[in-house]
Amino acid sequence: MIRPQDLLHPRPEGLYCPPGDFYIDPTRAVDRAVITHGHADHARAGHGAAFATPETLAIMQVRYGANFAGSAQAMTYGETIRRDGVAVTLVPAGHVLGSAQAVVRWKGLTMVVSGDYKRRRDPTCTAFEPVQCDVFVTEATFALPVFRHPPDTGEIARLLHSVAQFPERSHVVGAYSLGKAQRVIRLLREAGWDRTLYVHGALERLNALYEGFGVDLGPLAPATGASKAELTGQIAIAPPSALATPWARRFPDPVDAFASGWMRIRARARQQGVELPLILSDHADWDELTATLAELHPGEVWITHGREEALARWCDLNGLPARALALVGYEDEGD
Amino acid sequence: MRAFAHLLDRLSLTASRNAKLTLTRDFLRETPDPDRGWALAALTGSLTFKSAKAAAIRAAVEARMDPALFAWSYDYVGDLAETVALVWPARPGANRPPELSEVVEALRTAGRVEAQSLIEGWLDALDADGRWALLKLVTGGLRVGLSSRLAKQALADLGRVPLAEIEEVWHALAPPYGDLFAWLEGRAARPTADAPGRFRPVMLAQALDEAIDLPKLDPADYAAEWKWDGIRVQAVSERGERRLYTRTGEVISAAFPDVVAALTFDGVIDGELVILRDGAIAPFGDLQQRLNRKTADAKLMAKFPAGIRAYDLLLDSETDLRALPFAARRERLEAVIAAHGSDRLDLSPIQPFADWDDLARLRAAPPPGDPRAAEGLMLKRWDSAYLAGRPKGPWFKWKRDPRRVDAVLLYAQRGHGKRSSFYSDFTFGVWRTDIGGHPTLTPVGKSYFGFTDAELKQLDTFVRENTTERFGPVRAVRADLDFGLVLEVAFEGLQRSTRHKSGLAMRFPRISRIRWDKPAREADTLDTLERMLAAMGG
C-alpha cells in the first residue's frame, strides 16, 4: 500500500520527494530542486541542480545572475523527466510567465503540487491546466470567502476613468515586478491605452524578458529623467515599495494606485495610504480555489501556505479529506 | 448604486479637498435624477435611516453560509458591513440591482420586517461594492468625510455659480433636489429661497496687514469690536421657526436647546457661540465640551451653559437688513438685544478708539475680563452692507500676535496626495521633569504647515536620516538632550486637554521657523506654556 507521504512530505527545507531525492520550491539551498515559478519565495539561488520551465530559469538568471544554480535543466510544459521511477511533468499554473504545477507520478500514485495558481485569463501567461490526481497540493493565499476578485477589465476601467478625471495629476500604479507589472501593462493595452507607459528602473529587465517571450508591452519609457510636464496625465508602473520614496516626487500630485488582491480589504488600502486600490491578483480567489477542488475532486487535499484553516473547513464541509502542511517561508511576493 | 458605491470608495480614501470636489462634481454631473439627489442627501447627512440592525444582517448572512467561515472572515476584515458585503453569496439573475433612489423610496415606507426582506433581496442582486454601499446606508454608517460645505462647493462648481447662491437656497430645498439640479443645469430658474428659518450666507473678514492696510484706512470709517473666542453662528427665529447654524450652514440646534430657547426675538442674529457664566465668557475648552455632540442633557447644559454674543442683525421681523449700512443694522441690533437680551444672549460692545495707534495699544493690552481671551479685533466699515463671502475692504480681522515656543520634533507622519512621499505632519514636544527628576520631552502639538516646500524637503531628509522607530506611516526621530531638531511653533491659543499627556493643547499651531541653530536642550519647557495659559485667563 503506497501512501502519499511516502512520495512527498514536508521537511524544514520544503516539500521533499524521498524516492526521487528532490525538493519542490525549497526555501533553502538543496542538491536538487524542482521550481514551480520565479517568485523569490519559491525560486531561490544556490541549488545544486534546478529543474524548471525555460521562462522560470530565465527569470532566475535575470534576478540572481548566470550562476544561480550548479546546473539548470529546462523542462517545457508537458515534458516529463524520470528519476528512480519517479516521473515529474510541469503543466501550466496560470500564475505568472512560466509558472507550472509539478505533477509527480510514482507507482500509480499521482500528486499535483500546484505552486501558486489562478484560474482566470491572464494575457501574459499560459492558462492553468487541471490534472486529475490522488493528492492536490494547493496554496491558500486568498482562502477566505471575503476574497472574491472582481473582473480585471472593471479594475482597469476604474484606473482609466480616474486618469480621465484627474488630467492634471499622474497615476502611479504599484505592482510587483514579476508578473503583476506586466499583466497591468498588458491589460491597459487591451483596454486601448496605447500611450507611453512610464516604468520604474526595477521593472526594466523583467519587462524586457517578458517581451523576449513574446508578450508585447507596447511603448515604455523610464520614469527617471522624464519631466513633470511629460508625466502629467500619464500612467506609471512601479514596485509598491517605490511609492513612498523620494523617487515618487518626480510626479505631479500623484494618485497612488496599488494592484493587489489585498486591496479587496478597505482597511488595507487605507493603512497603506493608497488612493486608488485596484483589485488585481495573480492568485486564485476563494471561488477559484473551491471550484478547482470541486472540479478535480482529488482523494486528498494538502494545503501549503496562506489561510489553511478556512480552506480545510471548506474541504471538511464538502467531504474532501484535507491536511494543512504548515510549510514556512512562503510569502506572497506576487501579490 | 454602482456609481454611488464608487464615489463612497474614492472619497473614503482621498484626503485632498480638491480631489474630493472633482469626484463629487463629476458624480453629480454623470448621475441622473433622482439618484444623485438622494446620494447628495446621504453624503451630507440629510438622509439617515437606520432600517437595519447589525444583528439582523449578521443573522441573514449566517443563514446563507457556514458560521465558522463567516466568523473567520469577520475577524479578518473587522467591519461588519464590509464583511457581509464581501462574503454574501451571489445569486446571479436573482434580481435587477436596485438604483439608489429605489432603495431610499422603498425604505421610507417599509416597516422593519419588510425592510429586512427588501435588503436581503437587494444584497442578492448587487455586487460587492454595491452591497457595501447599501449596508453602510441602511445601518447608518456612512462616514466618508464629505462636509456639506464641500458638497455645496461641488454643486457651485457643477453649475458655475457662486457658493453663496447655493447657500442662500440650500435650506429651502429638500432631497432629491430636482429643482436645484434643474437650475444648475440651466433648465429652470433659481429655486426660491423663501423658507422660514433658512440660513443666510455669512460675511467674513479679511486678515489685516498692518503695514499695507492701515495707512490707507481712515479710522473714522470703521467700528471696532472684539473677536470673541468661540464659534461663529447664525441664530434664526423666523415665523416661529428657530434654528442655530454654523457659519457654513450646518444646523446645530439640537445640541444647543438652551441657546434656542433664548431666541425670543423675531429675526436673524450673527454672533459668537460661547459658554457664558454670569455674563463672562468661559475658556474655549469649555465650549468644546458642547461641540460635536448631537444633543445636550440638563446636566451638561448646567455645567457648560452656552449663549450668544451678538455682532450683527440680518433680519428684523420681516425686513431684510443686509443691504443697509452696518451702522443702521447695529442700531436695530441694540434695540433687539435691549428687548430680548438675557443671560444667554448679550451684545458684543463696540470699542471706541481715537486712531490706529490707540487701537493697536488696546489690541496689545486688552483690559481685564473677556477681552483678555479674545482672538483679536474686528474692524467693520460703518457703511458696509452685509455681503456673502469674504469681500475685500469692508471688514478686517486684526488678530493678536501669535504666541511662540521652541519645541523639539518627536514624530513625523507621511502626508497625502502631493505630500505622500514626504514626512510632512510633525508632532513636537517641550521639556518637563519626570518623576525621577530627569528632563523628558512631552508632546504638545502637531502641525503640517507653516514651512516652505524647500523646508519640507529638508525636514523630510532630517526625519529619514534620524529615524529611531517606525510605526506604519509614522517615524519617531531622535530627540534627547544632546540631539534633536528645534522647531519654533506659533499658535493662537492654549487650552486644557485631557487627550494630551502634557494636559495642554494648542490652537492652530504652525511651524514658523526651523531652528537648525538651536540645541535641543535649550527648547522651551512645559512651565513656559503653563504660564502662557495662566496669562490668557485659562
Ligand SMILES: [Zn+2]
Ligand atoms: Zn507566486
